[in-house]
Amino acid sequence: MDATLKVVSISNATIIFDEVKFTTLNNVTNDGIFSSAKTAVTLAIGLIGIMALWLGIMKIAEESGLISKIALLLKPIMTRIFPDVPAEHPAMGAMIMNISANMLGLSNAATPFGLKAMEHLNSLNKKVGTATDAMCTFLVINTSNVQLIPATVIAIRASLGSHNPTEILGAAIVATTVNTIVGVIVVKLLARLKKYKAESVEQRA
């Protein structure tokens, strides 16, 4: 593609064809599509090591009874948020581990716990390939990111010469608490909508 501007003069009028459209298209095909596809695989492969480590640790925590101990502590809250999941189900323990890891900002540990929780939640799923109410609720808690210490942001602020890098902590905690509460309320309300309800029930009958 000729990248220079083409100027065609017809008597007094001048028509300028600029290259902008071609550049945009180029970005879409190269940067957008291929590098994103590669990134996806790199991310997934990179996750394998971390997954293996934490799933191994999690297995120890499970068998030693540590998880069921923590789960027992949070049982009153969890059974209210996840009424479809039996209180003693292993999904509860995995979800609690995931949420606690997220709160501490340990996202490397949170993902493996979260995926384990999804596996347990899926064992309660009566309709293969369709999300259950509990899964949707769990994901909304995850995406709204209950985080007590946003370490990455604090690090960037410090590196850019902030006089008080941690001053945003309070504001971030309030914002994330509010959106988590709103998220849980919204996900519960949406679950009652006919459209979403029908998708989960049709096979149970």
Next chain:
Amino acid sequence: MLYAVEIISLLAIPLLIFFIVAYGAMKKVKVYELFVEGAKEGFNVGVRIIPYLVAMLVAIGVFRASGAMDFLATLLSPITKLIGMPAEALPVAIMRPLSGSGTLGLISEVMKTHGPDSLIGRMVSVIMGSGETTFYVLAVYFGSVSISKTRHAVPAGIIADIVGILMSVWIVNWMFG
């Protein structure tokens, strides 16, 4: 305060691993065998999420590279001005649920230009700290159990994101404005 945060984020993971393994040993479970048994599943999960992640990341990549994201930002700018959100913070808010590294790049840029202690610097910090890469989480979590019908998870997630961003804007204006 900063020092305390650094110490916590540095020590949390080693301490957690040590605590769990020590607890297991104390309870006399077979620590090493159990670890290996659990770790074996790591590979399968990693491979299982690849197709979901490719679909999601390519869609997001095209959305960004095609200029559709900038177009959305232009479209929304009259509304965001009304709620006290500076124009430079809007791309950060749109990027937050799509890409973690993308948001990191944007907020560094904003803070370099305006200073981390400016109102807008604080605002993008709070948006970054209180949000999550929603679409990545959805793709990975649902992908790991092969779920393609996500029902109300996506709309609920997006609503929670919007609430988080509105909350960030409001609280920063209120606390620091």
